Amino acid sequence: KRAGRGQYRFFDQSLNSNSDIEEFHLEQAFADALRERQFVLHYQPQVCLDSMEIVGYETLVRWQHPDYGLLFPDRFIPMAERSGFVVPLGMEVIRLACEQLVEWQQQGLKAHPLAVNVSPIQLSEPGFCDRVRAEMERHGLAQDMLELEVTETAVLDEQAMENLNCLNDAGIRLSLDDFGTGYSGLAHLESVPVGKLKIDRSLISRICNSHDDSPVVSSTIILAKRMNLKVVAEGVETPEQLVHLKVAGCDIAQGYHLSRPIPAADVPHFHATFNRL
Ligand code: C2E
Ligand code: CA
Ligand code: CA
Ligand code: CA
DSSP states (O other), rough: GGGGGOOTTOOOOTTTOHHHHHHHHHHHHHHHHHTOOEEEEEEEEEETTTOOOOEEEEEEEEEEEEEEEHHHHHHHHHHHHHHHHHHHHHHHHHHHHHHHHHHHHHOOOOOOOOOEEOOOOHHHHHHHHHHHHHHHHHOOOGGEEEEEEEEOSOOHHHHHHHHHHHHTTOOOOEEOOOOOOOOOOHHTTTOOSEEEEEEHHOOOOOOOOSSSSHHHHHHHHHHHHHOOOOEOOOOOSHHHHHHHHHHTTTOOOOSTTTTOOOGGGGGGHHHHHHHHO
């Protein structure tokens, strides 16, 4: 490793994360990564269970690190949230998603919305909604080409609610992510203006066969329908889970059984092949 890079010691378990010096290096590393465009998006298809066609993609950020290789979000999002870096990183992700949408449109691909993950910290930033809208306008994109996946941590503060209502009024789609994990639950469902609910993988993984062996999942789907919400199941890994979800009335599925997240370059071919089957 080059000498300067040796300072990025943030994967070292022995690291004392309270040290000012280490925080400084971490901020440097994040800033360098942003400037050098080391963040890339991978795309996981979302498949409509009626038509079995791809109807959208979730974008998942990766850090193409010059020394550590491709890093998954679990390795850096928690630190980015603690340091506040998740705010500029989140805007970079939205910018990358917008750029990609424009590129695919120019290639003549049928337009499908992209779902982008948003941290609660971003939502609590004043002006977040305006920045997202401005980014979409700058790219000449219709507002409904973007969907924001929000996870409720504790209670959403006033600023977060203001942003959510502003985004919703602007026509940007909102979905409640990680439903059923304890972070996202019933309590807030009525007060948050979401149009979709994503059932967390931890619930889907309990479906073992095509019988109704997961009353929580089927009840969640019924509840969502009662509230006029679309339901997405994430982490679908087996054909049995897919059948169960379809029978239970789930609208959209996502998971390794359908496709892993793939790089942008693979999307056009994958999309055409999948939807022709
Ligand atoms: P998530 O929002 O729950 O995203 C789904 C995660 O499950 C992704 O992991 C995805 O690759 C993985 N996954 C999808 N299908 C399957 C499956 O069938 N089986 C299994 N075992 N896993 C599956 P990934 O890409 O590592 O992302 C992890 C988390 O990082 C995401 O969880 C999300 O909360 C966060 N994240 C990803 N991208 C962003 C981003 O741009 N901004 C923010 N703030 N958070 C992000
Ligand atoms: Ca998500
Ligand atoms: Ca999430
Ligand atoms: Ca999840």
